[in-house]
Amino acid sequence: MVVVMDGRAPAEQVQAVISRLEECGFKAHPIHGVRRIVIGAVGDRRAISSLGLETMPGVERVVPIMKPYKLVSREAREENTVVRVGNAAIGGDGLAVCAGPCAVESREQLLEAARMVSGAGAVMLRGGAFKPRTSPYSFQGLEEEGLRLLAEAARETGLATVTEVVDEYSLNLAVQYVDVLQIGARNMQNFRLLQMVGRSGKPVLLKRGLSATVEEWLMAAEYIMSEGNGQIILCERGIRTFEQSTRNTLDLSAVPLVKSLSHLPVIVDPSHATGDRKLVGPMARAAVAAGADGLLIEVHPDPGKALCDGPQSLTPAQFAALMEELRAVAAAVGRAA
Amino acid sequence: MVVVMDGRAPAEQVQAVISRLEECGFKAHPIHGVRRIVIGAVGDRRAISSLGLETMPGVERVVPIMKPYKLVSREAREENTVVRVGNAAIGGDGLAVCAGPCAVESREQLLEAARMVSGAGAVMLRGGAFKPRTSPYSFQGLEEEGLRLLAEAARETGLATVTEVVDEYSLNLAVQYVDVLQIGARNMQNFRLLQMVGRSGKPVLLKRGLSATVEEWLMAAEYIMSEGNGQIILCERGIRTFEQSTRNTLDLSAVPLVKSLSHLPVIVDPSHATGDRKLVGPMARAAVAAGADGLLIEVHPDPGKALCDGPQSLTPAQFAALMEELRAVAAAVGRAA
Amino acid sequence: MVVVMDGRAPAEQVQAVISRLEECGFKAHPIHGVRRIVIGAVGDRRAISSLGLETMPGVERVVPIMKPYKLVSREAREENTVVRVGNAAIGGDGLAVCAGPCAVESREQLLEAARMVSGAGAVMLRGGAFKPRTSPYSFQGLEEEGLRLLAEAARETGLATVTEVVDEYSLNLAVQYVDVLQIGARNMQNFRLLQMVGRSGKPVLLKRGLSATVEEWLMAAEYIMSEGNGQIILCERGIRTFEQSTRNTLDLSAVPLVKSLSHLPVIVDPSHATGDRKLVGPMARAAVAAGADGLLIEVHPDPGKALCDGPQSLTPAQFAALMEELRAVAAAVGRAA
Amino acid sequence: MVVVMDGRAPAEQVQAVISRLEECGFKAHPIHGVRRIVIGAVGDRRAISSLGLETMPGVERVVPIMKPYKLVSREAREENTVVRVGNAAIGGDGLAVCAGPCAVESREQLLEAARMVSGAGAVMLRGGAFKPRTSPYSFQGLEEEGLRLLAEAARETGLATVTEVVDEYSLNLAVQYVDVLQIGARNMQNFRLLQMVGRSGKPVLLKRGLSATVEEWLMAAEYIMSEGNGQIILCERGIRTFEQSTRNTLDLSAVPLVKSLSHLPVIVDPSHATGDRKLVGPMARAAVAAGADGLLIEVHPDPGKALCDGPQSLTPAQFAALMEELRAVAAAVGRAA
Structure with missing residues (x-):
């Protein structure tokens, strides 16, 4: 100092x-x-x-001269952390793709999505059962029923599962059904929730808050890790800026920057970042080229009927085509996919 | 649409x-x-x-053509909502000043602060017992002991009390001891917490999130009001921008704007907004001139020893002098103080 | 360092x-x-x-430890700089109000505006003759004819005049007709233009760029002053942020901050900052309460017919009423008006 | 509407x-x-x-329902505009890389840089002769002598040349020596300058302003094109946001977005965007994967001695290695390089 x-x-x-x-x-x-x-x-x-x-x-x-985080820093651990869950390894040599619908809406919708993203090469299935929505009048999720469907989809496809938790209640349920707990952007500084997932024993997918600095994001991870849980996957999902022609501004520079500052894996969510299906592909390819360890992509069997985030969801066919492109880019930057 | x-x-x-x-x-x-x-x-x-x-x-x-909020809008209710708590009325003719330390640190500190802000004309006492801190290694608050001290200070001075709640646990405790529940900026879109305070029966002080639009802020209030609780005080406390020479950028235009869009009272927190004691006075005066219904000001008996936010806390003498200035500005804009 | x-x-x-x-x-x-x-x-x-x-x-x-600016800093000069032009003194004990239309549109429009703002107590007349417009298809100003009208209005009313210059050509014309040269927000880092007005011998009104930090703003003033011209009036006019419910976000904290860092006077333009007539009054009052040395306010005899910025222009009657309010606030903060 | x-x-x-x-x-x-x-x-x-x-x-x-720009829109012209200059074609099948020092500092520096970037596969040479600097006390460029050196480097290497113009004077000189005129970020809304380069008959490289929306950027291009000059290369170079851990936030989503809205080519400047040499490579690769038509990269024979922007300049060896990587990514996304 x-x-x-x-x-x-x-x-x-x-x-x-x-x-x-x-x-x-x-x-x-x-x-x-x-x-x-x-x-x-x-x-x-x-x-x-x-x-x-x-x-x-x-x-x-x-x-201040020292960074405020300790456990999550590269100084604390030189080698990369690899988070292993089911058949997926995030932070290793390969590219890990997590895909699925924004919200679990029905058995048919989820199972169809799961089969299709699995067939196209995804290793994890995403799906929200507890949805934090800007409006109290919007669909808020299927809750436990949604979790049950995720578990069923996992059994059928072998995919690992990720779902968002928003409080103690949803957390206590989610740990019984899914593999990875997601902390959403709006809860990135819900420090009580961070402490709870830190004690859950489950890997955590920590989204960057929409106005969080890189340092605050790493401090949120430090909260989790200081509770003894180092299985953390960081997820860049766009930040809020003056530019309104995309939903958020995807801060891809944060990927190589965070990987230099921390040993934790970093993935990218181009769906929430752009809010626009036609930008998801280019930004997914760019994320891989920038060194991201994986991607989180919204896929819906019928985006026009999606209860949330339809405009940014890929169809299964679009997703399968994108996976092909991602393999080529991954190979070009020396990464298995 | x-x-x-x-x-x-x-x-x-x-x-x-x-x-x-x-x-x-x-x-x-x-x-x-x-x-x-x-x-x-x-x-x-x-x-x-x-x-x-x-x-x-x-x-x-x-x-979209319609605003997404209903209950909190001026269209739903033309006259101003006045939140009454103890001797304080927020949103009426007078100016309501809430003051006190960032965190409750000790009995001496809190009682001294309470006496002094009460003597200078404040009608509410603030003090954090559950502190959301960026670092897991920082002081996190006295919890229930802090709430007890707030209740004691209230009994002695007649001040109404405000404290931040961060989860179900802190909420269940706080309702037993304090008059107004504060939702902090980082929890403005913690929708579960909004629903819980909406069902608490207590008035709520809802801080604007540091990157929340005015519309999102009003939607957060809508969450609370849709649970049946319309006793909501909105608090502008600065937004995050590119400018780093102040801690946040106090968005004072939001005061007259929100008052035109909603019937809810709006107060201003110049302490967190600026992060700098020497700017608190000018911004407090400006807030009153812009039409704010009240202020939230950090005062500490000895700011150099404060466990948090010392640099932005006023001394009791500075606060008393400021209250004099505020009375003059309030009178100039036709407001009792 | x-x-x-x-x-x-x-x-x-x-x-x-x-x-x-x-x-x-x-x-x-x-x-x-x-x-x-x-x-x-x-x-x-x-x-x-x-x-x-x-x-x-x-x-x-x-x-870096030292601030990058020298001449404009308080360390270089402890007492306030007072810019005197005609009967106006900006930076002294009184409040200096500059008002008028966004663009000079016609002799009738300008003279009517000039008489009315003069009658209500303004000491300077603003009016654009060279308009930097986002679209090449928008009205670009009356150029030299507009300057002539400003000079005529000055002769008739005794008001000092301010107009924006955008390049060498407009500068060479403007120095013949008006009292103060304005550098617009979009040209705040047009360093060649800054050097030219620095050598012009005329007082300069320097608007803050819409994404300029306080430090960059002061560095722009340093450019002017390093050419030997210290007659600089700084003007806060709103910064660009994520918030789109107002045209810009008026950064009023910058007023007391800049006055602590620099000896130069600071005025506020609530018209461009908010882009909304109904917010101009509250923000003008707030600016005075925050310690601004003056205001720049758009007034148009018939805002509905304005060729630019009609929605934010006050009518002459609204302006006269606002001047009354401003006198009360100025008095409350110990300032002559 | x-x-x-x-x-x-x-x-x-x-x-x-x-x-x-x-x-x-x-x-x-x-x-x-x-x-x-x-x-x-x-x-x-x-x-x-x-x-x-x-x-x-x-x-x-x-x-408004219609976009405010006409000539630069995809609706006005469906096929891509390809800007041809010397051996370079920007906007066609291949990837066009422009490289060189931030500022022309000396004959040795520039010629060495030119030879090396040419040898590594760049098709254009950049070098500033007129430098807009935040501080009036910083190095401002070699002016005409710098332009002469660019012309000499072009003759020797066959590279096309790009240099920034800042006013009428620099423009009149630059048209005599270089192939492409650059409008810097700070001048993106210097509308007089846009009109002048629009009448210059030379291709224009138009950098996005650091707080310009995509729409304002395209409107700046419209200014140039409305003067009859459609040879415009758009350059994304990072926008200003709250995040300060990189110099700017590179808005890569703007690349596919602008290419959908306009027929003009888009290149990316990862050097100014990140301000950090170690992030230039990942962001250059990401830009190519996102569909950029080319790159603008700072290369200096000895970055430690650079008179400006040393920390973000690549050494010639780093640049050569990066060009290899870029070829692989370009091939992966179906682009010649």
Whole structure:
């Protein structure tokens, strides 16, 4: 940590900051510049809830040097984490594709989707049973019945399953039926929920919040990992920006960036990011080329009848064609698919 | 709702859209333009989960005409909602100021803060007992002990109390001790929590999410109100933008805008919005001038020792001086204070 | 400046950075922490185009300590700059209101607007003769004829005049007719234009770019001032954010922030910021309460017939009523109006 | 265009809107809904500077149906525009890579860069002679001497050349020396400059402004094309968002989106977008996979000594390796390279 002080600060003010730092276990190294005094503080800032330095007289600002996350960082673990679930391995040499409908709507819909995405090469099945919807008047999910259908689809196809949990109730149900628990973008900083999935023993798919910085996203993963659960798959799904011609702005640079900062696998959801079926294919290919470990893609047997996110869902035929393209791109960047 | 179709779409495609609309209870009015066909659809879009129109051949986009919220809208209720709690009335003629520390840290700290803000003219006391923190290693709040202290401070000073709830557990405790339940910015779209506070019977202070649009914010209020609870205080607390020289960007225009769209009272939190003590005063004055019904201000007996948000907390003396200024501005805009 | 290096960087890499710093005239102070090496560098970073430190082996990042602007900073000049033009003084004790139509459209329109805003208490007249329009098919301004009308209106009413310049041609004409040259938001980083107005000898009204940080805005002012022209009025006019329910997001916090960082006066344009007539009044009042030195307000004799920005223009009667309100708020915050 | 009116608006107000529309040559189709009246207006909105509808009594909002651009749209021209310059074709079957230093610094630097990027397969050379810099104290470019060096490098290597122009002066010089004129992000809405390059007879590389919407970007291209110059290459270079861990947020979805809306070629600049050498490769590969027609990449013989943008410049060896990777990705998506 570096404390920047006004160069005109009297010696007592500088001394007060140094004393405060030493009191908290830091070693202080003051450097007197022309117009500023800079105090380098050696020690671990993350151990201390609040130093109150910013409010001390003469202090202009405090610049943290260390990243605030520990367990999820590359410094804590150099090799990649590979999350294994059923036949799927996320974060390894291959590309892991998870596909399925936004919401589980019926037995027919889900089983048909499951068979088709499995046949086209997906290794995981997604499907929402508890849907966080912007409007209280929208379809909110089949709840336990949806979970049961996911389990049935898994038995039939051998796909691993992913579903979103939104609170303690849905979590307690989901752990009985599915393989991976998803934390949705709107709950990325629902810290209680993060702690609960951290104690669940299940792998977690953690979506980036729609206005979360990369650092906040990794801190959310740190919440989970600090509860003892390191089986975390990060999922970039677009951020909110001024641009409204796509639903969100897919931040693909975050993929190589996060992979340099953390050992956790990173996948990409081009369906929610773009909100537009015709952009899903190009962005899925781009994600693979950028180094993503996998994809999360919405596929619906009949998108026009989908109870949610129809406009961004691929038909099974479109999905199968995309899988072919993805194999070619994966091979081009030296990845099995 | 208006459906925009490509002007070259064949008659069958136009007919299919019209049939789909009529099937869902709408009356369709097609208008043939030079390069586009526009179909006006009369009926209530909000009643229908999904029409799937966007995915039909020939359709370019669907433009909603009605706002998605009902109960919270000015159309549903012309007169202002006034939330009454203890001696405080939020949304009436007067200005309601809520003040106190970010977190309840100790009996001494809270009681001192309560006495001082009460003496300076605040009508509500804020204080966090369950703190959602970006880092799992930061102070997370005193929990039930904090709630007890809030209740004690209320008894001693006559202030109404506000505290944040983050899940079912904290909610069940908070209803026993405090007057108003706060939903924090990070939980604004935690729809389960919104439903729970909607059923709690307590007034709710609903902070705007840091990347929530005004419409999403009102939809979050609609979640609460659709559970039968219309005692909602909206709180603007800054949004996330590219500008990093303040912690968030206080969106003061949202105050008069929301007051034109909804009957609910709107207050402003200049402390979290700016993150900088020296900007709290000017922004508090500006909020009153813009028509805010009240303010939420962080005050700490000794900000340098605060366990969170010290840099943005006012000292009691600063708060008392600010209250004087606010009275003058309130009077200038025709408001009692 | 502080250079952060990986704690595992070998001694040669650290020495190379120190040598590079010393070569450029800095004194280097290395501090060895647990996982990072921090090198404090004393000297003036702003004098050097590029040090290339970020690309040296072992370097993680470089943290600047000094602000990049000099002449416009409070450190360079403690007292407020007051820009005087005609009877107007911007940055002094009083509130300076500039009003008028978005574009000069005709002699009748401009003279009527000028008389009315003058009668209501404005001290400056605005009116665009060269209009930067998003569409090449929109009205682009009356050019020199518009400038002549501004000069006529000035003679008749005694108002000072402001008009936007967009290139060398418009600048050379404008200096002959008007008192203050405006740099529009879209040209805030048109550095050639900034240099030209810096050499013009005329006061400059510098609008903040719609995605400019406060620092970039002050750097644009530095461009003007580094050419010898310190008569600069900064104008906050809203920034671009995800929120689309107002045209832009008025960043009022920037007013007290910039006044703490710089000695230059700051005014606010609530018309362009909100794009909505009904929000102009509340935001104008808020700007005064936040400490703005003045306002820029669009007024049109008949907004429904305006060739641009009709929806955000006040009628003369609305403007006169607003001026009354502004006087009350100004008085409440201790300002003459 | 669709005009939305309050359902309680009296018949005279509705009639007034209809009359105004008909007066301007539109045919009006009113539809009476439950709570709103919607008037469909058939005609070309783009022909009319201002209708003033938004300010008419009873009108809530006006929804445009047509895109505001004409000449650059896919509707105006179905087949792709291919810009040919020297041996390069941008927008055709192959991938066109433009590379070189941010700024022309010296004869040695530029010629070495030119030889190396040419050897690795680039078809165009970039190099700034007029540099728009945030600080007036930074290196501003070699001006005409830089242009002369670009011409020399072109003669020696056969590369086509691109350089940024910032005003009339630089434009008049650049047309004498280089093949393609670049409009930088900060000048994307410098409409005078757009008109000038539109009349220059030279191909134009138009960078997206850092907070420009896709629609505004296409409108800037429309400015150029409306002057008779359709040789336009669009360049996505990152937009400004809340995320600060990369210099900008590369909006790759804009590539397939713009290619669906317009016939113009689109290239991507991963160097300015990310500001970080280690992210340039992944984002360049992703851009090709997303369907970009080419790339703009910063390469410097010795990035550590670069006068600008060193941290994001590739070394010649890194660039050569990247070109190999790009060939593989291009082949995987069916594109020659």
